[in-house]
Amino acid sequence: MTPRGDRPSIGRVAKLAGVSATTVSHALNGRRPVSxxxxxxxxxxxxxxxxxxxxxxxxxxxxxxxxxGLIIPDITNPFYPMLARGLQDVLGPAGYHEIISNTDGxxxxxxxxxxxxxxxxVDGIAFAVFxxxxxxxxxxxxxxxxxxRLGGRLLQDGVDLVHSDxxxxxxxxxxxxxxxxxxxxxxxxxxxxxxxxxxxVTGYLAALAERGLPPDPDLIVHTHFSRAGGMAGTLRLLxxxxxxxxxxxxxxxxxxGALDAAARRGLKVPGDLAIMGFDDIEAATLVSPQLxxxxxxxxxxxxxxxxxxxxxxxxxxxGPPSETIIPARLIRRQSA
Amino acid sequence: MTPRGDRPSIGRVAKLAGVSATTVSHALNGRRPVSxxxxxxxxxxxxxxxxxxxxxxxxxxxxxxxxxGLIIPDITNPFYPMLARGLQDVLGPAGYHEIISNTDGxxxxxxxxxxxxxxxxVDGIAFAVFxxxxxxxxxxxxxxxxxxRLGGRLLQDGVDLVHSDxxxxxxxxxxxxxxxxxxxxxxxxxxxxxxxxxxxVTGYLAALAERGLPPDPDLIVHTHFSRAGGMAGTLRLLxxxxxxxxxxxxxxxxxxGALDAAARRGLKVPGDLAIMGFDDIEAATLVSPQLxxxxxxxxxxxxxxxxxxxxxxxxxxxGPPSETIIPARLIRRQSA
DNA sequence: TTGAAAGCGCTAACAA
DNA sequence: TTGTTAGCGCTTTCAA
Numbered sequence: 001m002t003p004r005g006d007r008p009s010i011g012r013v014a015k016l017a018g019v020s021a022t023t024v025s026h027a028l029n030g031r032r033p034v035s036x037x038x039x040x041x042x043x044x045x046x047x048x049x050x051x052x053x054x055x056x057x058x059x060x061x062x063x064x065x066x067x068x069g070l071i072i073p074d075i076t077n078p079f080y081p082m083l084a085r086g087l088q089d090v091l092g093p094a095g096y097h098e099i100i101s102n103t104d105g106x107x108x109x110x111x112x113x114x115x116x117x118x119x120x121x122v123d124g125i126a127f128a129v130f131x132x133x134x135x136x137x138x139x140x141x142x143x144x145x146x147x148x149r150l151g152g153r154l155l156q157d158g159v160d161l162v163h164s165d166x167x168x169x170x171x172x173x174x175x176x177x178x179x180x181x182x183x184x185x186x187x188x189x190x191x192x193x194x195x196x197x198x199x200x201v202t203g204y205l206a207a208l209a210e211r212g213l214p215p216d217p218d219l220i221v222h223t224h225f226s227r228a229g230g231m232a233g234t235l236r237l238l239x240x241x242x243x244x245x246x247x248x249x250x251x252x253x254x255x256x257g258a259l260d261a262a263a264r265r266g267l268k269v270p271g272d273l274a275i276m277g278f279d280d281i282e283a284a285t286l287v288s289p290q291l292x293x294x295x296x297x298x299x300x301x302x303x304x305x306x307x308x309x310x311x312x313x314x315x316x317x318x319g320p321p322s323e324t325i326i327p328a329r330l331i332r333r334q335s336a
Numbered sequence: 337m338t339p340r341g342d343r344p345s346i347g348r349v350a351k352l353a354g355v356s357a358t359t360v361s362h363a364l365n366g367r368r369p370v371s372x373x374x375x376x377x378x379x380x381x382x383x384x385x386x387x388x389x390x391x392x393x394x395x396x397x398x399x400x401x402x403x404x405g406l407i408i409p410d411i412t413n414p415f416y417p418m419l420a421r422g423l424q425d426v427l428g429p430a431g432y433h434e435i436i437s438n439t440d441g442x443x444x445x446x447x448x449x450x451x452x453x454x455x456x457x458v459d460g461i462a463f464a465v466f467x468x469x470x471x472x473x474x475x476x477x478x479x480x481x482x483x484x485r486l487g488g489r490l491l492q493d494g495v496d497l498v499h500s501d502x503x504x505x506x507x508x509x510x511x512x513x514x515x516x517x518x519x520x521x522x523x524x525x526x527x528x529x530x531x532x533x534x535x536x537v538t539g540y541l542a543a544l545a546e547r548g549l550p551p552d553p554d555l556i557v558h559t560h561f562s563r564a565g566g567m568a569g570t571l572r573l574l575x576x577x578x579x580x581x582x583x584x585x586x587x588x589x590x591x592x593g594a595l596d597a598a599a600r601r602g603l604k605v606p607g608d609l610a611i612m613g614f615d616d617i618e619a620a621t622l623v624s625p626q627l628x629x630x631x632x633x634x635x636x637x638x639x640x641x642x643x644x645x646x647x648x649x650x651x652x653x654x655g656p657p658s659e660t661i662i663p664a665r666l667i668r669r670q671s672a
Numbered sequence: 673t674t675g676a677a678a679g680c681g682c683t684a685a686c687a688a
Numbered sequence: 689t690t691g692t693t694a695g696c697g698c699t700t701t702c703a704a
Contacts, residue, residue: 007479009681020691025683035689050475052455056395057681060696065392067435076421081411088438097435097456099403102424119388120433139386143343256622286592286622345697356675361699371673393697396680 008049017045028053059121067097068124068309069117073105078281079298080128083150086302087126094310096123107131118143124309126150126302146312148305151196160312161323162305166196169294169328170203170248171210173276176292176330177246178211182274186219186237186244188230188254197225197250200278204248219244223254230257231264238265238273245273246336252277252284255291259335274336278328289334301326344385353381364389395457403433404460404645405453409441414617415634416464419486422638423462430646432459443467454479460645462486462638482648484641487532496648497659498641502532505630505664506539506584507546509612512628512666513582514547518610522580523556524569524590533561533586536614540584555580559590566593567600574601574609581609582672588613588620591627595671610672614664625670637662 014021019038026032027042034042045051059065068091072080088098099122101113110132117125118139125140128150140147141158148160155161177185187204190197205215218240223233230249237244238261249255255277259269267273269289277284277293284291304324311317350357355374362368363378370378381387395401404427408416424434435458437449446468453461454475461476464486476483477494484496491497513521523540526533541551554576559569566585573580574597585591591613595605603609605625613620613629620627640660647653 010683011681021681022683022692023690026690029683031683033689038689050478052451054396054681055456056392056401057696058683059392060390060396060680060698061682061684063696074421075411075417078414078417081414081417084436085410085412085438097437097452099433099435100420101433102421115388116433120391142386283619283622286619288624346699347697357698358675358700359673362674365699367699369673374673390697393680394699396682396696397698397700399680 007054008051010051010053013042013045013049013051016049017041063121064123065121066095067099067120067122068126069113069120069122070098070100070126070128071103071110071113071117072100072128073130074102075100079279079296082298083126083128083302083305086299086304087306088302089299090303090306090310103129105129105131107136111136114140118145123313124148126305126309146309148308150301150305153199155321155323157321160308160321162301162308162326163196163324164296164301164326165328166199167203167206168325169278169296170200171207172203172328172330173248173278173294174204174207175210177248177274177276177336178207178213180246180274180336182244182246183213184216184219184242184244184246186221186234186247188233188237188247188249188258189220189222190225190250191222200248200250225251225254227253227257227260230254231260232257234258234261235264238267246276247273248276248278250278252279252281252291252293255293255335256283256287259287259289259291270334270336276336280331284331284333292333292336293331294328295331296328297326343390344387346387346389349378349381349385349387352385353377399457400459401457402431403435403456403458404462405449405456405458406434406436406462406464407439407446407449407453408436408464409466410438411436415615415632418634419462419464419638419641422635422640423642424638425635426639426642426646439465441465441467443472447472450476454481459649460484462641462645482645484644486637486641489535491657491659493657496644496657498637498644498662499532499660500632500637500662501664502535503539503542504661505614505632506536507543508539508664508666509584509614509630510540510543511546513584513610513612513672514543514549516582516610516672518580518582519549520552520555520578520580520582522570522573522583524566524573524583524585524594525556525558526561526586527558536584536586561587561590563589563593563596566590567596568593570594570597571600574603582612583609584612584614586614588615588617588627588629591629591671592619592623595623595625595627606670606672612672616667620667620669628669628672629667630664631667632664633662 010021010024014024024042027034027039103109103113110129124146126148134156151163189201221233221236223229249258255275258275262269262273277291280293280295284293346357346360350360360378363370363375439445439449446465460482462484470492487499525537557569557572559565585594591611594611598605598609613627616629616631620629
């Protein structure tokens with residue numbers, strides 16, 4: 001009836017080896033010395049029966065599921081698989097599995113995903129979402145599950161923070177253009193002032209300010225985080241009375257849209273229009289000209305997140321929430 | 337000490353509501369009538385305590401973990417996230433979570449991932465790998481866990497099969513070129529005769545045979561499944577005494593490499609060389625000219641896989657292994 | 673309509 | 689070096 005085909009239990013192994021279940025347990029996880037002869041008999045029995053410890057039962061007893069939850073908007077967005085891989089790089093060798101939930105950025109789904117993770121007794125949670133407020137994470141904090149938040153700036157009790165240096169990266173991208181003599185630089189931004197995009201605008205403005213350049217609201221356009229949005233935003237900039245000769249885009253996908261806009265206007269890139277992206281997604285090397293961009297190292301972020309979780313789980317870290325900033329790196333290619 | 341902050345148990349809820357744990361259980365999962373008044377008291381208690389059923393404990397008792405394992409080579413390859421999403425489309429609403437393991441195509445890692453999934457008591461497994469032999473799946477079959485294999489052709493007891501129509505798709509791609517007057521058509525293939533690539537060669541040859549064209553071994557080059565491999569293979573074809581004017585590539589990544597090869601030789605695409613890809617990855621629309629290709633619908637494959645698993649889990653399906661073939665669709669763009 | 677009791681497979685006191 | 693016992697939180701007979 002049930003889908004399990006009568007799997008051998010620790011008791012069966014014990015009986016076959018002629019020892020107690022306790023001894024089998026200790027032979028397996030070495031928390032207590034077991035004589036070589038006994039261990040051998042146990043191992044033989046395990047092999048003979050094809051025994052595998054039931055992780056659920058172990059988890060129930062130890063209240064550690066050896067699983068961590070990863071809550072993200074959409075695994076289909078190439079940034080997140082990289083993040084997931086980085087997490088696994090660190091957590092896998094430590095014996096943790098990853099349970100992934102997609103939320104599509106919906107706040108209700110985010111909350112329900114968190115609930116389900118808690119119900120599954122995950123040992124830790126990596127939460128990568130924009131629209132979540134501090135109070136949404138309280139259920140996890142209340143039950144004492146370590147949470148690492150990916151992105152955002154909010155420091156919150158019980159929640160470590162990992163994010164890329166959006167502000168510094170955007171500043172560096174802008175400086176790169178300034179150094180090449182571009183005075184009027186446009187910024188193609190996301191729809192609102194939330195999330196990493198906001199930090200990127202801040203960096204852009206900071207770089208201008210360093211050189212004594214005042215911000216020009218006309219040069220900042222708000223549009224969608226998409227290829228079409230990038231094109232529309234860039235066209236808007238190009239339609240200005242004094243259009244910019246260089247643009248910084250909030251991400252690579254939008255920068256590819258900026259490329260589309262240049263092609264439509266018959267502008268050469270970077271000759272007539274220089275374009276900077278952000279993220280260094282795979283596609284950045286597929287378009288022509290290839291995108292000059294800031295590398296946003298998803299895998300490294302995932303690894304940092306994994307280490308943080310591991311430290312909290314082992315009790316190595318127990319202090320107040322930490323903030324880890326992963327630097328972005330300038331990748332010089334052809335578009336700027 | 338343990339990382340769980342003293343979570344409320346069903347017993348606590350029962351006490352607060354003034355009923356037995358049994359009643360709380362039934363109030364929650366409705367396997368037995370509970371009076372409206374009692375149910376209300378139970379729900380109130382649950383809300384007051386913030387109770388969430390412990391999925392591990394439930395799983396231990398019912399021997400169903402409500403989790404399914406997804407074993408893939410690499411979540412970083414954009415095909416697999418789509419697959420994972422398709423699985424979740426179907427399995428998520430049914431209350432299943434997904435546990436993902438990356439194997440990097442390593443057979444030992446594949447076997448160990450399978451072992452771990454079994455140890456975790458997953459209710460079903462989706463296995464997407466090339467290098468696995470039939471006997472590697474036996475551990476899962478032995479314990480009665482339904483397995484769906486993604487890709488490959490091997491019909492095996494206890495293992496359902498889902499794959500795209502690699503053979504038919506490649507035949508259609510080839511026919512498309514034949515219809516446009518190309519007589520000598522090259523095929524850029526993977527390193528060996530295994531996996532979906534093999535089926536694609538078969539389809540290519542079948543289409544040629546339909547028109548009475550004999551196979552020419554010179555026109556089939558073996559190379560790596562990568563952009564660099566695609567370029568190298570195409571250059572080899574172009575170096576032939578009578579080079580083909582059209583090539584079919586085993587996947588889009590290789591087709592992008594073929595584009596590189598054409599650019600290097602100064603050939604116009606599709607004027608001097610027509611190029612067909614396979615898969616329709618996102619990048620297919622980013623390159624210039626955009627790739628004409630066969631869409632390999634990963635998400636649909638994932639959904640089909642999820643339905644199959646669900647049928648096996650619910651007992652709806654219980655017969656011999658099934659084979660589901662998802663058709664590939666021709667996407668006309670610019671490269672052919 | 674409800675409860676009491678047993679037990680899923682494991683580990684951790686405690687005891688020898 | 690090893691065993692006995694209890695119990696993690698839940699569901700499921702069996703009984704009322």
